[in-house]
Amino acid sequence: MAATTCRLVILAVSIVLTTCQTQDTNYVIGAGIADITGPAAGINMMGYANPGQISSGLHLRQYSRAFIVTDKSTSSSPVVFISTDSCMQSQNLKLEVIRKLKAKYGSLYTERNVCISGTNTHSGPGGFHQYLFYDITSLGFVNETLQAYVDGIVKSVDRAHLARKPGNIYVNTGELLESNINRSPAAYIRNPPEERARYEYNVDKNMTVLKMVDAEGKDIGMISWFAVHCTSMNNTNGLVSSDNKGYASQLMEKNFTNSDFPGNGKFVAAFAQANEGDVSPNTAGPKCLDTGKPCDVPTSTCNGRNEQCVAFGPGKDMFESTKIIGENQYKKAMDLYHTATIQLSGPVDFRHSYVDMTDVIVQVNATTKVKTCKTAMGYSFAAGTTDGPGAFNFDHMKGDTTGNPFWNTIVNYISAPSGEQVTCHHPKPILLDTGEISFPYAWQPSIVDVQILRIGQLAILAVPAEFTTMSGRRTRNAVTEALVKGGLPANTVSVIAGLSNDYADYVTTYEEYQQQRYEGGSTIYGPHTLEAFIQEFMVLANDMTKGVPSSPGPNPPDLISKQLVFVPPVVFDAAPQGFGALLSKLLPSYKQGTRVQAKFAAAHPRNNRRAEGTFLTVEHLVSTDNWEVVYKDSQWCTQFHWARTRILMRESEATIIWDIPADQAPGTYRLQYFGDSKSLFGEITPFSGKTPSFLVTA
Ligand SMILES: *[C@@H]1O[C@H](CO)[C@@H](O)[C@H](O)[C@H]1NC(C)=O
Ligand SMILES: *[C@@H]1O[C@H](CO)[C@@H](O)[C@H](O)[C@H]1NC(C)=O
Ligand SMILES: *[C@@H]1O[C@H](CO)[C@@H](O)[C@H](O)[C@H]1NC(C)=O
Ligand SMILES: *[C@@H]1O[C@H](CO)[C@@H](O)[C@H](O)[C@H]1NC(C)=O
Numbered sequence: 131m132a133a134t135t136c137r138l139v140i141l142a143v144s145i146v147l148t149t150c151q152t153q154d155t156n157y158v159i160g161a162g163i164a165d166i167t168g169p170a171a172g173i174n175m176m177g178y179a180n181p182g183q184i185s186s187g188l189h190l191r192q193y194s195r196a197f198i199v200t201d202k203s204t205s206s207s208p209v210v211f212i213s214t215d216s217c218m219q220s221q222n223l224k225l226e227v228i229r230k231l232k233a234k235y236g237s238l239y240t241e242r243n244v245c246i247s248g249t250n251t252h253s254g255p256g257g258f259h260q261y262l263f264y265d266i267t268s269l270g271f272v273n274e275t276l277q278a279y280v281d282g283i284v285k286s287v288d289r290a291h292l293a294r295k296p297g298n299i300y301v302n303t304g305e306l307l308e309s310n311i312n313r314s315p316a317a318y319i320r321n322p323p324e325e326r327a328r329y330e331y332n333v334d335k336n337m338t339v340l341k342m343v344d345a346e347g348k349d350i351g352m353i354s355w356f357a358v359h360c361t362s363m364n365n366t367n368g369l370v371s372s373d374n375k376g377y378a379s380q381l382m383e384k385n386f387t388n389s390d391f392p393g394n395g396k397f398v399a400a401f402a403q404a405n406e407g408d409v410s411p412n413t414a415g416p417k418c419l420d421t422g423k424p425c426d427v428p429t430s431t432c433n434g435r436n437e438q439c440v441a442f443g444p445g446k447d448m449f450e451s452t453k454i455i456g457e458n459q460y461k462k463a464m465d466l467y468h469t470a471t472i473q474l475s476g477p478v479d480f481r482h483s484y485v486d487m488t489d490v491i492v493q494v495n496a497t498t499k500v501k502t503c504k505t506a507m508g509y510s511f512a513a514g515t516t517d518g519p520g521a522f523n524f525d526h527m528k529g530d531t532t533g534n535p536f537w538n539t540i541v542n543y544i545s546a547p548s549g550e551q552v553t554c555h556h557p558k559p560i561l562l563d564t565g566e567i568s569f570p571y572a573w574q575p576s577i578v579d580v581q582i583l584r585i586g587q588l589a590i591l592a593v594p595a596e597f598t599t600m601s602g603r604r605t606r607n608a609v610t611e612a613l614v615k616g617g618l619p620a621n622t623v624s625v626i627a628g629l630s631n632d633y634a635d636y637v638t639t640y641e642e643y644q645q646q647r648y649e650g651g652s653t654i655y656g657p658h659t660l661e662a663f664i665q666e667f668m669v670l671a672n673d674m675t676k677g678v679p680s681s682p683g684p685n686p687p688d689l690i691s692k693q694l695v696f697v698p699p700v701v702f703d704a705a706p707q708g709f710g711a712l713l714s715k716l717l718p719s720y721k722q723g724t725r726v727q728a729k730f731a732a733a734h735p736r737n738n739r740r741a742e743g744t745f746l747t748v749e750h751l752v753s754t755d756n757w758e759v760v761y762k763d764s765q766w767c768t769q770f771h772w773a774r775t776r777i778l779m780r781e782s783e784a785t786i787i788w789d790i791p792a793d794q795a796p797g798t799y800r801l802q803y804f805g806d807s808k809s810l811f812g813e814i815t816p817f818s819g820k821t822p823s824f825l826v827t828a
């Protein structure tokens with residue numbers, strides 16, 4: 131009896147295994163991750179336009195996460211979706227990535243089927259744009275930032291390409307509450323009441339998740355889209371950080387790979403951006419810095435001053451707020467991933483055009499045609515938002531008032547807008563008439579990308595701007611309807627992939643534009659910008675359902691050879707005590723849950739960005755002379771700070787912080803700092819410094 135039972139069990143097990151191995155697959159899928167961390171010191175952060183927000187260390191590294199999906203028949207063209215921990219994309223960044231991919235892969239990956247989308251972190255180095263306006267606070271073009279992003283993005287595609295294998299994709303959508311609020315409700319409420327009545331909230335609470343598994347059902351990766359600004363770290367932060375979405379990615383990747391070190395690639399989880407134009411993560415809402423009282427709602431001011439009105443939190447400081455909003459997105463994505471059952475099936479397809487957005491004629495109704503405008507920024511742009519009040523004084527347009535040599539060089543090119551521009555942008559009062567200046571080169575783009583990637587019943591709408599909540603909804607609804615009418619399945623899902631391919635500021639609805647808040651002031655092609663974008667997306671959608679190619683459109687300019695550069699190079703480093711010398715005293719022991727801090731004689735981090743490496747390690751003594759690395763610089767509990775101490779002497783200090791987790795194993799630990807010094811002759815030499823060992827106690 132006993133022997134028979136035993137044999138039956140074995141049989142049952144082998145049947146289960148056989149079923150797993152013969153699962154049908156619809157797609158070929160590859161996922162890859164690579165480090166894109168830009169200069170961790172001395173470069174202005176992109177996003178808040180705060181000239182004082184200069185990188186001065188690192189909290190979380192920036193990564194590029196790439197996903198390649200091909201139809202079952204591998205002879206058909208793939209689509210590539212890439213999400214990067216950067217504020218946005220730039221046209222020249224995408225063009226440079228595509229040039230490198232074409233050199234390696236021929237016509238497999240082109241500007242037509244590759245979409246690169248930024249997560250919108252406001253704590254990543256800037257200067258990677260070819261259009262002048264976006265490089266103002268970074269003192270012009272910064273090639274080091276561009277190269278870091280290009281190299282890392284290409285590497286992430288290489289890894290995804292090598293990892294391709296048959297698999298399946300599932301989609302799921304669910305609501306995530308308490309993680310985003312509308313920061314311009316006075317503009318949102320201008321939308322027609324019957325339209326607003328169709329939605330429960332004034333921001334999108336839906337998160338859409340793609341789950342990717344191989345033929346054995348093993349996890350490959352995840353992409354989520356959820357609309358929320360990556361502005362949990364505020365405009366005083368100098369540490370390079372991937373903000374709430376980057377932290378969510380690290381948490382999810384850690385859960386699946388069971389590895390402590392971010393960026394190791396076995397499972398890739400992208401938390402991509404959507405229609406976050408008017409959406410803030412600072413859920414405690416705006417308050418006056420001086421009085422602690424709520425701000426005036428329609429104007430976001432305190433006693434008439436915008437710089438006092440700042441939105442906070444859910445956390446007690448910006449670190450805790452980042453952690454909470456990151457964890458919320460992570461937990462929701464985990465939940466949606468594990469419960470996803472709708473399987474994608476059907477063709478992989480794409481449509482892409484370049485469009486001159488300054489010259490689109492839109493038929494708004496049976497009798498009226500309208501036209502978009504040449505680019506211009508409104509006054510409300512200069513006031514900033516409650517996530518980061520305006521810090522760059524555009525009012526002082528003439529004269530050396532900003533201390534910014536780039537601005538002082540270009541300011542004389544600014545002139546009063548023409549009557550045509552004033553009329554076209556009405557009611558926007560024009561602050562910077564960027565569309566009528568072409569010196570020293572274009573200030574904002576005229577030609578931008580519009581693109582749709584299709585995977586079965588999923589349509590990714592890649593928009594080159596920050597669409598507000600309602601702008602995103604109108605675009606999704608129009609495109610989904612066109613696709614379904616054209617024969618796609620009734621359960622087709624459209625997602626907005628925000629800040630994709632290049633950057634053309636904000637897009638509000640026509641009604642929101644009338645309020646001229648920050649987002650309306652930054653809608654650069656005038657009041658009908660959204661209608662023009664929707665019209666162009668409808669053309670792509672209809673081309674797709676008819677199976678006809680889309681017009682390639684006019685090629686964008688390449689302005690890289692014209693760039694003005696004002697960021698000085700690192701001249702050389704000096705350290706009289708020796709590079710890596712320990713400059714502070716440590717205690718012999720620290721309790722779990724407390725902070726260890728160590729200061730070292732340092733060199734400029736720009737000498738080597740230490741891609742896929744680290745500026746620091748926390749090491750645990752596991753046996754005699756055997757130190758095991760337990761943390762590196764991209765982990766939440768570590769921080770790397772860098773500061774010049776004696777500017778003329780070229781001396782600097784690095785401070786390494788370790789917030790010992792409350793559950794850290796008691797034992798013997800030490801910290802190490804890794805740097806690279808530059809000699810007077812330009813030679814770069816790596817060095818390191820370490821602390822004596824210390825105890826961690828319960
Ligand atoms: C930027 O750096 C790359 C790589 O070092 C170099 O090939 C390129 O010429 C540089 N571009 C500019 C505009 O300085
Ligand atoms: C959110 O997702 C649900 C379920 O897919 C859908 O019914 C609803 O229309 C979505 N809401 C918005 C605002 O897109
Ligand atoms: C991963 O997340 C699940 C919850 O979804 C949790 O139960 C599990 O312990 C986590 N695993 C790791 C290794 O973090
Ligand atoms: C930024 O956050 C810090 C706390 O982490 C806070 O002290 C400071 O007031 C905030 N500043 C702004 C301008 O938001």
Ligand SMILES: *[C@@H]1O[C@H](CO)[C@@H](O)[C@H](O)[C@H]1NC(C)=O
Nearest residue numbers: 494495496497498499500640
């Ligand atoms: C068409 O749109 C224009 C501009 O928004 C408006 O003035 C006009 O009344 C509209 N006409 C109709 C028939 O809806």
